[in-house]
Amino acid sequence: MSDISAWAKAFIASVKGVFQGSEEPVQKICVALLCRGHVLIEDVPGVGKTMLARAVAASIGGKYSQIQCTPDLLPADVLGVSIYNQARGDFEFREGPVMTNVLLVDEISRATPRTQSALLEAMAEGQVSVEGRSLPLPDPFLLIATESPVESEGTFPLPEVQKDRFFLSLRLGYPDRDAERAIMLQQRRTESPLSRVHAVATLEGLVEMQRQVLGVHVSPLLRRYILNLVSATRADPRLVLGVSPRGSLALYKGAQALAAMRGRTYAVPEDVRDIVVPVLCKRMIMKEGGAAREATEDAILAELLASIPVPPLAEAAP
Amino acid sequence: MRESRLSMLRSSLHPLISVLLPFSFVQALDALIRGGIFQGTIPVPPPGFLLVVLAAGASRTVVSNALGARRIRGAFARIREALLTFASAAAVLLLLGGGPFHGDWNPFGPALIWPLILCGAQWLLTLQIQDALRPRELFLSLLGGATGHALVRAARDANGEATESQQNLRKLRGTTLLLEAFILVPFVLLVTARTIVSAPALSPWGTARVLIHVLIGCAAIVVFGHFSHDQVESAAGVNHDPGRDLRRIGGSLAGIGGIFIVALLFSVPPAVGSLAALARFFIWLLSLLPVPRSVVAAPEGNLEQLIPSAPSLPPTGPAHMGESDLLVQIFHVARIVIAVAAGIALIYFVLRPLFRRDTRISAGQMHPLRTLVRRLRSLARFLLKLPGAVSRWIRAPGRGFAAIPRAIVDSLRGAATGAKAPAVTAANRSRQRAAQRAVRDFQRLARWGRKAGVAFTAAEGPAEYARRLEQAVPAKGFALQEAALLFEQLIYAEAPVAHSEQAFSRMVDGIVR
Numbered sequence: 001m002s003d004i005s006a007w008a009k010a011f012i013a014s015v016k017g018v019f020q021g022s023e024e025p026v027q028k029i030c031v032a033l034l035c036r037g038h039v040l041i042e043d044v045p046g047v048g049k050t051m052l053a054r055a056v057a058a059s060i061g062g063k064y065s066q067i068q069c070t071p072d073l074l075p076a077d078v079l080g081v082s083i084y085n086q087a088r089g090d091f092e093f094r095e096g097p098v099m100t101n102v103l104l105v106d107e108i109s110r111a112t113p114r115t116q117s118a119l120l121e122a123m124a125e126g127q128v129s130v131e132g133r134s135l136p137l138p139d140p141f142l143l144i145a146t147e148s149p150v151e152s153e154g155t156f157p158l159p160e161v162q163k164d165r166f167f168l169s170l171r172l173g174y175p176d177r178d179a180e181r182a183i184m185l186q187q188r189r190t191e192s193p194l195s196r197v198h199a200v201a202t203l204e205g206l207v208e209m210q211r212q213v214l215g216v217h218v219s220p221l222l223r224r225y226i227l228n229l230v231s232a233t234r235a236d237p238r239l240v241l242g243v244s245p246r247g248s249l250a251l252y253k254g255a256q257a258l259a260a261m262r263g264r265t266y267a268v269p270e271d272v273r274d275i276v277v278p279v280l281c282k283r284m285i286m287k288e289g290g291a292a293r294e295a296t297e298d299a300i301l302a303e304l305l306a307s308i309p310v311p312p313l314a315e316a317a318p
Numbered sequence: 319m320r321e322s323r324l325s326m327l328r329s330s331l332h333p334l335i336s337v338l339l340p341f342s343f344v345q346a347l348d349a350l351i352r353g354g355i356f357q358g359t360i361p362v363p364p365p366g367f368l369l370v371v372l373a374a375g376a377s378r379t380v381v382s383n384a385l386g387a388r389r390i391r392g393a394f395a396r397i398r399e400a401l402l403t404f405a406s407a408a409a410v411l412l413l414l415g416g417g418p419f420h421g422d423w424n425p426f427g428p429a430l431i432w433p434l435i436l437c438g439a440q441w442l443l444t445l446q447i448q449d450a451l452r453p454r455e456l457f458l459s460l461l462g463g464a465t466g467h468a469l470v471r472a473a474r475d476a477n478g479e480a481t482e483s484q485q486n487l488r489k490l491r492g493t494t495l496l497l498e499a500f501i502l503v504p505f506v507l508l509v510t511a512r513t514i515v516s517a518p519a520l521s522p523w524g525t526a527r528v529l530i531h532v533l534i535g536c537a538a539i540v541v542f543g544h545f546s547h548d549q550v551e552s553a554a555g556v557n558h559d560p561g562r563d564l565r566r567i568g569g570s571l572a573g574i575g576g577i578f579i580v581a582l583l584f585s586v587p588p589a590v591g592s593l594a595a596l597a598r599f600f601i602w603l604l605s606l607l608p609v610p611r612s613v614v615a616a617p618e619g620n621l622e623q624l625i626p627s628a629p630s631l632p633p634t635g636p637a638h639m640g641e642s643d644l645l646v647q648i649f650h651v652a653r654i655v656i657a658v659a660a661g662i663a664l665i666y667f668v669l670r671p672l673f674r675r676d677t678r679i680s681a682g683q684m685h686p687l688r689t690l691v692r693r694l695r696s697l698a699r700f701l702l703k704l705p706g707a708v709s710r711w712i713r714a715p716g717r718g719f720a721a722i723p724r725a726i727v728d729s730l731r732g733a734a735t736g737a738k739a740p741a742v743t744a745a746n747r748s749r750q751r752a753a754q755r756a757v758r759d760f761q762r763l764a765r766w767g768r769k770a771g772v773a774f775t776a777a778e779g780p781a782e783y784a785r786r787l788e789q790a791v792p793a794k795g796f797a798l799q800e801a802a803l804l805f806e807q808l809i810y811a812e813a814p815v816a817h818s819e820q821a822f823s824r825m826v827d828g829i830v831r
Contacts (some may be wrong), residue, residue: 215811219811222810266810266812268779268810269779270779306775308777309776310754312776313774313776313779
């Protein structure tokens with residue numbers, strides 16, 4: 001696990017060389033990458049979502065593509081299309097931007113549901129079906145989608161089923177004053193900051209690390225803790241819908257990845273607690289009105305974390 | 319300090335020292351006492367007995383690792399282990415002596431007592447050296463992953479583990495020196511006395527063995543010196559220079575080697591002794607072969623008349639195989655078959671597990687001897703339950719005879735499952751007990767924290783609580799972080815590091831003191 005830990009440190013340092021925000025989102029993207037998951041970044045425009053995704057792609061060293069979503073974007077524009085080749089007299093398949101290692105889907109809510117759902121198979125199965133054929137996506141494959149919480153006019157909010165496919169969702173937030181000053185200073189250089197980012201591992205190495213993460217031990221006590229947390233969301237009266245089994249699986253895998261990144265071969269409660277909010281917050285549906293009016297998903301999860309005892313330490317508390 | 323180096327020390331170097339050092343002492347002791355002091359008084363032990371002595375030490379190391387992995391402590395486990403070791407050593411020595419092949423089944427023959435005493439000495443010395451090296455392992459395990467200044471704080475805050483380990487290393491070095499003196503002084507006296515008053519001297523093989531012992535003992539002193547130096551450097555946070563150590567050890571070993579070569583040049587070459595021992599072993603092997611009966615002509619006249627005091631002897635003459643002779647032969651062959659089967663069983667059940675590559679027996683894996691006992695117990699349980707099952711089958715209406723074999727197979731499967739389940743449960747129970755003890759220690763820490771103004775809340779992890787406590791009591795910061803790490807290992811890891819339970823308990827003692 002020391003290899004994963006060293007790689008994670010190098011990866012975070014590499015991305016942080018370009019992205020001047022907090023370290024936490026970068027760490028969480030690293031977790032998603034190790035768990036073969038996908039990331040939804042939800043924040044206001046101009047906080048560095050695209051820059052973060054491009055820095056991640058450059059640090060992985062794989063192929064990078066970007067899709068700028070608009071209402072007239074068609075599934076064929078994403079997946080690929082067959083074009084008639086006059087010289088050869090037959091149809092020739094042109095791969096879409098989805099055939100890449102890191103795919104940035106910018107402003108995903110501006111695409112129509114039809115186009116959004118074209119990405120479902122790519123996210124869940126690691127393959128796309130085009131014209132009756134199944135084409136495997138390159139390995140590793142990371143999809144980073146961005147969404148703006150403002151400007152809801154003319155957008156198609158992601159349905160819950162599609163939100164559930166994302167391993168975790170992040171909010172970047174505004175950078176602090178020092179970080180913003182550093183961003184301004186970066187602009188004095190003529191070359192792009194991304195030109196200074198180099199790959200910190202090979203793609204094969206990354207796939208091997210993804211495999212190693214699955215071997216991290218999660219004790220029965222921690223499994224019980226994860227189930228307690230998930231069950232509590234299902235029983236909470238402020239929520240219409242609690243976390244799905246896919247959510248508990250994501251929490252389990254996220255704890256494994258975080259433990260490996262911290263150089264351990266076993267997960268501890270802190271690994272679970274650190275990953276709970278980004279993994280679970282978009283997997284719950286709030287009730288409208290009543291007591292739920294003031295609460296947010298994050299606040300509910302924070303309450304649950306503060307109320308559910310960590311096994312086996314309940315007796316140690318006064 | 320690298321984790322791989324720590325594990326190499328724990329799994330290879332320390333066990334090797336704890337076995338080889340006593341062995342060198344024991345075999346030199348044997349050469350001195352049997353060959354030099356009581357020459358001819360003590361019966362000659364069976365050939366290859368030194369291997370049994372070595373196996374007794376090796377089994378102590380393996381069992382110690384196994385007990386550590388299962389977290390079994392206490393005198394009972396050690397007594398049981400000692401009894402098993404001595405019983406198996408006695409059995410193997412009996413077989414090596416060839417007694418069973420001649421109908422002598424006495425396990426306490428005069429030729430076996432001396433090797434058994436040596437086995438006991440080897441076992442006890444291995445135990446002592448292991449106990450002395452344990453604090454060092456504990457100290458080293460606390461340094462895993464730490465570098466630079468953190469190590470200095472580790473040495474200061476780790477509840478005196480470093481100091482204790484250092485003291486034990488010094489003690490061990492002293493013990494080695496004492497053993498050296500204990501062997502060398504009588505050896506020198508004997509050699510001197512031989513030249514002056516022609517006192518009994520050591521045999522060539524004995525001389526070679528004493529010299530080998532001196533070599534191993536001196537190497538051990540050098541290694542312990544290296545350990546102490548290494549530990550001081552680790553505690554000071556200085557990066558280790560393996561090249562310098564190599565030069566220092568290389569120089570010392572070259573010096574000792576030089577002494578050894580000089581000793582060889584001016585004494586009988588040990589090869590002569592080794593060849594003699596080999597020849598003795600082959601003679602012993604030949605003695606196992608069936609000896610043809612010599613056809614001796616009966617003397618003329620009555621034997622009792624020729625020798626009046628002679629007891630009545632069995633009739634001699636051309637061999638004829640009567641009914642009683644046939645029975646004797648059958649019994650003789652049966653005894654040999656039983657002895658060979660016992661030897662194979664001992665090798666399979668006792669010696670083979672000693673040479674397993676992975677000495678840390680996992681929770682699900684058991685010693686073959688225990689597996690055999692459990693299987694026998696399950697068979698007995700099945701046999702006891704069988705009459706009840708049959709009577710229930712008789713009372714149950716509408717069941718055909720074809721159901722009988724199926725019922726027996728079902729019962730057998732049930733018994734087999736029943737036999738396996740307690741094994742797993744026993745390992746789990748042991749783990750649970752250790753976890754409960756760790757939780758109790760954590761509760762002590764939480765009580766201390768509450769008094770320090772930082773109460774533990776059930777909804778936080780151990781590391782989070784340790785961080786909050788560190789803010790309140792910065793002086794104990796490193797110890798608190800280490801304690802949290804050990805606790806997490808104990809509770810959440812698949813296979814916690816050996817002795818981490820004791821280390822955690824001691825760290826909590828050190829923090830709350």
